[in-house]
Amino acid sequence: MAAEAKLLQREPAGGWRRLVLAAAVVGWLLSLVWLNLTLPERVPTHWSGGGVPDGWSSRTSAVGFALLLPLATVAPMLWISRLVLVWPDGINAPHKEWWLGRPRRLIRFERLLREDLMVIVALTLGLFVAISLIIGYAAHEPGGVVPAWWFPVLVVAYLAVLTAVTVRIYTGSRYRPDDHDRELA
Template sequence: MTSPTDSARELPREPTTPWILGLNALLVAAWLGVLVWQVAVLPEQAPTRFDVGGEPTQWSSRTWTLGYSLLLPLVAALPLPLLSLLALRRPEMLSVPNRDWWTATGPRIRRFERLLREDLWLITALMMMLFVSIQVVITQASATPGQSLPGWLLAVPTVVFLMLLGALMVRMFGGRYAEQPDLDG
């Protein structure tokens, strides 16, 4: 007898909504563009931490700053959508609303994997927006006399990130994973 996960892996992959992929492509392009800008303008020592007033409290070498700007998205954000593959391999490891319903049949698991993949791509996009804004702040501060910035320039990206992440979580846990009648047939 074929298990639901085996059955799901035999089904065609449901495509990711195009605007989600487009948004991530745009953010990856922005990240790479800012990285090129950093290579061109970062001094040997760049401010990398700031107090709430925008005054730098820590400096890092150009190499460290560029490495951080390159590796953080590659390690922390861009691999995140791969976690959706757990739905096809080990769905019992996932904690989502209605997990028992979603993991009962192959078509449900396949749809569940797409929904999860899309949500993970959206989280990736939010993380990329935050990382790019951090890169911009560091680079802009490096080029500013005194290497300080207005405090709001540091707070706004973080607040926007947290608000959008909260909205995404409400969407995810507020009905996105509700039972879908078209999969009962």
């Protein structure tokens, strides 16, 4: 079945999800440019629980880290959906048997998963942009000190939104079988 599905044309991702991902990528690239143009040679890059820096890096290292970490962590997520067509038995999703029942369903499932991963990648890029902004802010503050509440608020907000997205994926109607769709029935 996966072999048949690979021969079918992929469904394009939905517009708003692509727009959200594009906005996150633009924000990330702008944060990289901003960091590169404004950071001093010595930059705080790690803080204690009180917001006092306990780790410093060079500007080159800080910008390199802000570039490479997202590329290494979130960029591969965009291709995970292709595993649906390579290893369909590895799918762990609601109504798995229905989605594996026909090649066209597998193609639709791949698109739905790709769209959800676009949202998760955009959210995670937003986290990296926020961290870059904190680094840029701290680099210009005396002693590199930042408000201690920034990090917990940022992490809790990220985890809350990520949890909401994940719950929607597993409990929403997106992945429910649709036998009324003639293309999938």
